[in-house]
Amino acid sequence: MTWDMSGMSEWTYKQFPPGAVIPDAGNSDEYITGGWRSERPWRDDKKCTQCLLCWIVCPDSSIHVADEKVTTFDLDHCKGCGICAQICPVGAIEMVPEGCDLPEVK
Amino acid sequence: MAEHKTLATTGNSVVAEAMRQCKPNVMAAYPITPQTTIVEEFAGFVAKGRTDCEYVTVESEHSAMSACIGASAAGARVMTATSSQGLALMWEELHIASGMRLPIIMANANRALSAPINIHCDHSDIMGARDTGWLTYFAETAQEAYDNTIMAVRVAEHSDVMLPAISALDGFITTHSIDRVDVMDDASVEGFVGEYEPKNALLDTDTPVLHGSFSGLGGPFFEFKRQQREAMDNARAVIKQVGDEYAALSGRTFGVIETWGMEDAEIAIVVLGSTAGNARHVARGLRANGQKAGVVKIRVWRPFPYTELAAALQGVKAVAVLDRAESFGAEGGPLFLETRGALYDAEVRVPVVGYIYGLGGADVRLELMERVYQDLSDIAAGGAAPGSLVYLGAREEA
Numbered sequence: 001m002t003w004d005m006s007g008m009s010e011w012t013y014k015q016f017p018p019g020a021v022i023p024d025a026g027n028s029d030e031y032i033t034g035g036w037r038s039e040r041p042w043r044d045d046k047k048c049t050q051c052l053l054c055w056i057v058c059p060d061s062s063i064h065v066a067d068e069k070v071t072t073f074d075l076d077h078c079k080g081c082g083i084c085a086q087i088c089p090v091g092a093i094e095m096v097p098e099g100c101d102l103p104e105v106k
Numbered sequence: 107m108a109e110h111k112t113l114a115t116t117g118n119s120v121v122a123e124a125m126r127q128c129k130p131n132v133m134a135a136y137p138i139t140p141q142t143t144i145v146e147e148f149a150g151f152v153a154k155g156r157t158d159c160e161y162v163t164v165e166s167e168h169s170a171m172s173a174c175i176g177a178s179a180a181g182a183r184v185m186t187a188t189s190s191q192g193l194a195l196m197w198e199e200l201h202i203a204s205g206m207r208l209p210i211i212m213a214n215a216n217r218a219l220s221a222p223i224n225i226h227c228d229h230s231d232i233m234g235a236r237d238t239g240w241l242t243y244f245a246e247t248a249q250e251a252y253d254n255t256i257m258a259v260r261v262a263e264h265s266d267v268m269l270p271a272i273s274a275l276d277g278f279i280t281t282h283s284i285d286r287v288d289v290m291d292d293a294s295v296e297g298f299v300g301e302y303e304p305k306n307a308l309l310d311t312d313t314p315v316l317h318g319s320f321s322g323l324g325g326p327f328f329e330f331k332r333q334q335r336e337a338m339d340n341a342r343a344v345i346k347q348v349g350d351e352y353a354a355l356s357g358r359t360f361g362v363i364e365t366w367g368m369e370d371a372e373i374a375i376v377v378l379g380s381t382a383g384n385a386r387h388v389a390r391g392l393r394a395n396g397q398k399a400g401v402v403k404i405r406v407w408r409p410f411p412y413t414e415l416a417a418a419l420q421g422v423k424a425v426a427v428l429d430r431a432e433s434f435g436a437e438g439g440p441l442f443l444e445t446r447g448a449l450y451d452a453e454v455r456v457p458v459v460g461y462i463y464g465l466g467g468a469d470v471r472l473e474l475m476e477r478v479y480q481d482l483s484d485i486a487a488g489g490a491a492p493g494s495l496v497y498l499g500a501r502e503e504a
Contacts, residue, residue, distance in 0.1 A: 013329035013336070018268060019207030020321055020330050021306045025314035 003027065029077075033060075037080030039095040041073050047092035054084035054093060108294030108355050113287050117248035117280040120287050121187070121213045121273065122147035124255040126157050127295035128211070131182035131302075134162035134173035139225045140277040141189040141215035148187075167192035171199035171210075178208035179317040181307025183259075186210065189277060190217035193231045197238070203270045204239030204334060206317055209262035209302075210270040212240075213255060216379065216430075217277040218466040226467020227277040229378065229431040232407075233440045239334050241271035241341055242408040246382045248285035250405070251275040253358060259299045260348045266340040268305075274407075276380040278467065290356060298355055338409045345406055362411040364403045367393060368418050371400025373482035376415070376445050377428040378404050381463070381470050385428070388475035399479055404441065412448035419449060423486035425458045426478045428498070432462055438495050457485050463498040474499050 003024035017023050050070060055063040062078035064071045085093040113120070122144045125133070135145040152161045162177075164170045167188050178184040188196060193214055203210050216232050218224040232242065241261060243254035251273060258271035275281055306315045321327040342362075349360035366386050368374065375385040382403035389399035402418050404411065419425055427446075429439020436443060438460030446458050461478060464470045481492050 008326075009324075011326065011329070013326075013332035016326055016329055016333065017306075018333055018337070019205065019306070019317070020319045020326075021206075022316035022319050023306065023313075025316070 005030075032076045034076045034078055037075075037078060038098050039080040039082065040075060040098050041078065041080070041082070041084050042094050042096045043070065043073070044092045044094070047090050049090055049092075051089065053087045053089065057083050057087050059083065107357055108290035110288040110290060113289055114284050115248065115287055116143070116282050116284060117245065117251040117275045118143040118215070118282065119147055120248050120252040120289060121255050121275065122151070123289055124252045124295070125185050125187075125211070125213075126151045126159075127290070127292050128185070128256060128259045128299045129157070129183065129296060130159050130185040130211070132160045132162065132174070132177035132184045133186060134164055134170045134177065134184070135186045136164055136167050136170045136188070136192060138167070138189045138192040140217060140227075140281045141187045141192070141213065143281070144187040144213055144215070167195040168199065171196040171203065174210045174212075175199060175203050175206065175208060178203070178210050179206060179306075180309045181304035183263075183302040184208075184210045185212065187213035187215070189215040190219055190225070190231045193235055194219060197234065200235055200238035200240060200270075205330065207268040207334075207337070208270055209259075209268055211255065211258055211262060212270065212272050213251070214272050214274045215277045215281045216274055224466040225277070227279050227380075227430070228465045228467065229429070229440075230465070232272070232274050233431040233433070235272065236408070236440060239269065239338070240408065241267070241269050241338070241345075242406070243271070243273050244378045244405055244407050245273065245275040245280055246380055246403060246405075248275075248280055248283075248287045249358070251280060252287055252289065253352065253356065253360070254405075256295055256299060257345075257348050257352050257360070260351075261341055261344050263302055264341075264344045264348075265305075267337050267344050269334070269337050269341065274379070279380040288356070288358075294355060298352070342409050342411075345409075360405070361414075362404075362406040363414045363418060364405055365400065365418050366403075367398070367400035368402060368422075370398055371421075372398040372423045372486055373426075373479055374400040374402060374419060374422045374424075375426045375428060375475070375478060375482075376402045376404065376419075376441065378407065378441055379430065381428060381430065384470050384472060384475050385478075388472055388479060392479055397479070397483065410444050410448075412444065415445060416448045416452050419445075419456065420452065420454065422456055424482040425449075425456055426461055426482055427458060428461050428463055428478070430462075430464045432465070438462075442495075457491055459485070459491050459493075460495045461498040462495065462500075468499060471499070
C-alpha cells in the first residue's frame, strides 16, 4: 500500500496507526536526514578505481552506483559519517566541512 | 456452560493450565521464585506435546520481555510470567510493549523487591509496573488467577484495546497454597478466547509494516500516548463485556470491584488480592455481632475502577485502605491514593485511613483486620483517626 501521509503535522491522535506502526514499506526514503551532516564526502574521480568498497560499507545506502560505477552521493540521506572516506584504499574520498565551500564562509 | 473439573491445586498450576488452554504461539520466560512453577509446568506441557507453543528459554527477564515483544510484533499470541526483581528488570520493555500496542499476557507472582533480600508476598513489584500502560487484574484466589488469565487474553486482544495485560496473584499465598479450583474443558476456553488475528504482523510479508518507529521532537509522540489513554479507557467497557460472557460460560460472576456487605456497610476495608479473604472473614464475624462491616475488593487495578469504587463507598462512615506496597514520601500507599482520589467528587466526604501491611510477606493475622475495623468503628463513633497512615502490625515504640 501507499500510505498517504499528507498533512501529518496536523493529524490528531485518532489519525495515527496505533502503536506507531508504519503501514507502508520503504518510505524511510522520504525522510530527509541529510541535514544531520556536518561534513560531506567529496570523491576524486581521477583517483577512484571503482572498487565499490564505499558502496558496500555505506550504512545509509547513500552511494549512488550506475553500471557498476560510483556516480554521486545521495546527500538527502548521507549523514556524513565518513566511513566511505576511511575505507577507500586509494584516498579518493575526502570529508569536506559542510558549508565551507560557500562564498560567505570562505 | 463449560464442563468443569474440580481440582485441589495451586494458583501457579492453574495459571499454567489457563495459559496452555489459551494456546499461545510463543512463551519466552525466565524462572523466579515464586513464579517458577508456572513456567516449569508450562515447559512440561511443551515437553509432553500438550501445546505446540514455541518455548524460548532466555538469560534474563529483560530478554524474556524483549523476546515477547519481538514475537508479538511478528504476529504471535505471546505469554510469559515473572515476579519481583524479574518484573523490575523488565521495566523498560513493559513500556515498549504497551507503547507498541502488543497484547502480551503476563502472570506476575506478587513479591517484595530487595533490599533487604526477600522472596515473599507484597505488591512492591506490581506497583512499580503501575504506570507502564499494562492492563492489570488482581486475584484473591487460585480460581480468580485462572479466570483473570483467560479473560485478560480477550480484553488485551480486543481491537478497541490492543494493550498488554498482567494477571497478578499473591506470591506463595495464592501461587503455592493448595486451593479448590474449577478448571474448564479445553474446547470451552479455546472457543472463548478464539484465534488471535494480528493486524500488523511482521511475518505477514504480503503487507509489510514497520514496528518500533521513531517519533522525536515535533513528531506525534504525545498523540501516541493519547491513543494509549483512550485504549485503556476503552478497556473499561471491554473488561465488563468479557466478564459477562465469561460469567455465562463459567458460572462465576465477575466485577471490576467485588463487594461484601456494602449494601448497608458503615465501616469498610478496600483491599487488593488475597487479603480480601482475611478482611471478609473478620467482617463476617463482626456482622454476626451486629456491626455493619463491609469489604471492597479491587479485581481490576488498571484501568482503575474509580467510579465503581466511589459508588460502593457511598454511605459508609469510615474507610480503611490496605496497601501491601509503599510509596515513600506520598501520603499513603498506591491504593490509598487512588481511593482518596476516587472519593474526591463524592457527595459525602468520609474519613479514609491508609494502612501499610504485610510487606515482605509479614503475616496478615486476623487480629490485624479486627484492629482495622475497630479503628473504623471508633472513627464512625466520632473518635479520632489513628493517624493518616498506619504501619499495621509493624513493631513500634510504645
